[in-house]
Amino acid sequence: MHWQSATSTLLQSVISGSRVGLVTDVDGTISPIVDHPDAAQVTPRSRALLADLQSHLALVAVISGRAAADVRERVGIPDLVYVGNHGLEWWAGGRIEIAPEAAAFRPALEAALDAVRAEQVPGMLVEDKGATISVHYRQTADPAAVHARLGPVFEDLAGQHGLKLFQGRMVFEIRPPVDVNKGSAFHHLVARHNLDAALYLGDDTTDVDALRMARHLRETGACYAVGLGVESANMPPAVRDNADLLASGVQDVESFLSWLLSACSASST
């Protein structure tokens, strides 16, 4: 169901909460997907709306697979809560905290990094994110072939170093085998900020944990959380399957944030 069909039902229940939080992904959600991850930019309208929403909501948090410092710089609003690396890094009190269970895997990660770099093909971008490794292959000559060939290679390689391989949109991610993901991070944010209602926005495979968590929190009565999936040309089916509501692309997310701001402004006057 498109979010506009739920403004007087699901979404009305969210904004009726006394402590409402908004947690959003970055790439493909408030920032259009681009060929090179370094070139991604949060849209000016999303940035302005998030900044305005901050004074109406109990929490505005941004969560991403990117490093927390990268997310903070890209979004550019000083006082939001920033969660990087799928929940492995938190920007808190002016510095980055790495989840302690992840820090112990740094030596294994460094060994894996050397092995990954040995598989380098033209256009492939290997990124050391401290707690994890990302391998972007969107800019290779034949991404589908790279995916098919290197998927099993990296799966083995991760296993040899006691790590795990995850796959996102045109990206391989090698991560420590710790139970931290966007779903657990969303749960943590809800608890830490004592939210009784919350929204989660995301577009990719790694957001599915958070979309599922939103539904779980709502169904168990812990928090009235609603998950919005953001549609795109190559939207993973699991996003659609687990989202409560859908937005049709980054521009429609802007419309959603704008609606949310008006609704919150109206309910607080």
Ligand SMILES: [Mg+2]
């Ligand atoms: Mg995304």
